[in-house]
Amino acid sequence: MIYNNLKKIRVYLSVIIFCFTSIYFLDFVNPLPNGLTESVFSIQFIPSLIKFIAEVSFYSIGFIAILLVTLVWGRLYCSFICPLGFLQDIISRFRKKKFRYRFFKDFPKLKYSFFAVTVLFLLSGSLLFVSLLDPFSNYGKIVVNIFKPVFVFGNNILTGALELFDNYSVSPIKFNVSLIGFSFSITVLIVVSVMSYYKGRLFCNTVCPVGALLGLVSKISLLKIEVDENSCNGCGKCERVCKSQCIESKTKTVDFDRCVGCFNCFEACPTKGIVFTTQLKSEKKDSIDEGRRGFLSSLAIYVLGSAIVAKAQEKIIPKKESTIPTIKSNHSSPPGAIDTDRFNDNCTACHLCVSACPTNVLQPSFLEYGALNMLHPVMDYKKSFCNFECTICAEVCPTDAIKEITLEEKKLVQIGVAKFEKDNCIVHTEETECGACSEHCPTKAVNMVPHKHLLAPEVIEEFCIGCGACEFACPTKPYKAIYVEGNPEHKVAKKNVQEKLIEEESEDFPF
């Protein structure tokens, strides 16, 4: 009987999806090709939705598929696909009484408040609450900011141990633990852990905006899980395994919009008393529900529709406040972001790029983009600089906040411009050689020109791509003599083309 296997299917599929997702976020040995992220993450609701708002493409219709699935079977996303949901399932396995749930009340006001705020911010063009609440992005943040450092630490211990035996087969990894990223992620992890330890999927049914939306959709789904009153013997086993705590065996009812589709109840029921029923047949449902259902479904449609319409209209972008207490008035967004505002409007702060970035220059921001865009990755030239031969962040981004670009394009994308502060420069202040900035510059936008008996830096702005190599390399403290002023709108740098050198071949030795 298919009902008995539903749970098994759910477990297998969700394990596969969860493992893929986690491996991509851990990313510490790059085991999988980056090109796959687009398809693997296209089934994640929020990334796909954000992508769709920006541009309709094959990989951006994933959320529509999820909505359709929800319209037929309910919130399968929450149990099959959502990585944060899976994480909660893992945590709840540590419960003393693993499967001892009791029906628990719904918190519609709380749930819809979170949902409404998220939607309102989204409509105003801000992904703040999406970044804060989206389960996929939060799972990403937890992996990148908490689990990855643990793995990297373990890796480096292993490296050290092997090196004692002259074995260099495991490479040491440098990974920066971001304070802001860690603080936020550990908070989320604790909240989610506590909630799931005591109340199963309570997070999904009170805080999560995706849960709220899919819950609304599932109110009108074609098939619903119900208790078959004829078969049910009232043993209550289904209620005890229901981590959404939405089955009330006493009244033989299932609050289906809170059901996450885990199918534990099917397996637990000894009498096949849990069934999927077609809603088309059962006409004689309580009439009070009809009005509510209609209202809610139209609300759902309105929300979705307006989210899409919001794209068509020019979004209302909150004016950025210049609250950044540095000499930079703008920080750089990664190449492929096209424009920092566009980037912030599409980034859900999942930190996949932070994890994938080989040089660790991409770091979760604090106030660099303004408080509303906290946690969105920013180019941190104090930590590192952007590798010239690399477009990995653009390849992996699941929302296209960083749009894919070719390497040739990337080498000319000007995300900022180097500014030279002569009075900080070693060559000028100490009158000794340096040139660390020019040395690291991949385009020689930082050129060295004669200065007394030395060479001193000079910036040719049109060649500069803002990679930050000069700023990172500059040895002066506490203020750098060269730094990158971000371009809010990325520009195109001029290619530094020089004529081929003529070889003056000499057969003889000059000594």
Add this chain to the structure above:
Amino acid sequence: MKRRDFISNSIKAGVLLGSAYSVTDVNRLFAQESSNPIFDLAAIKGGSAEKMFEEGISALGGMKNFVKPNQTVVVKPNIGWDVIPENAANTNPNLIGRIVKHCVDAGAKKVYVFDHTCDKWDKCYTNSGIEKAVKDNGGLVVPGNDEKYYQDVVVTGGKSLKETKEHELILESDVFINVPVLKDHRGTKLSISMKNLMGIVWDRKYWHSNDLAQCIADFASYRKPDLNIVDAYAVMKRNGPRGVSKEDVILSKSQIISTDIVAADSAAAKLFGKEPDKIEHIKLADEMKAGTMDLSKLNIKRIKIS
């Protein structure tokens, strides 16, 4: 084990070296004792990097003159940049492969290759072609990107650089072979053997902010490689040390091999078309007697391959 042993050894060695230095130039004594070359310097022109090396090293008595059976060797190329070999920002991978092979053939127990790179280290290792060349020839590519590999050392006789952190393999290994690539450098005018030693230390920013040329000369006086092989097959003539494209490169098809790091740099500077005394760190190293930049004092083997 190694690292712990190293700490006690280095203290002993430091005391020993310190006292030895006060009497005489101890490294030079060792060098002459162990290698005893007929020529001070071999200059080769006209062949592939590997061919020139074959000719040059045999003129200096073969690799067996520098590497004894069962010794550990570090070969230190320039692998500073994540660029393709054609751009000549890194040492020629074929040359590195051949040197590693000679060390292995001479009976070396281990041949380590590393650099403290500027760009992301693993990408530099791969894209320079050096990682593959080393592995194919029986060497071991090791990382140089982590501070844990670097040990505090006192730079005896240093004027600007009194102490620094040096890679443990350089300290532990029996033989140190320095294989820079000759190229333009917009900070120090040229990057050759002495400049290449910036890839065996940790905190380069200190060097940059404390009279770079003097620091380079200080370190070259303190730590002389057992052999310097300057790759001047393809030479980056401008936009150094990273280069912008292969348009910056000319084929010079030359090579310099010497135990004297200052002489090697002096000869390479002349190949480049610059006077050695115009290169601040070469001049300073000569003054500090880290070697000699006066090539007329040396017995030079000149080899032309046609």
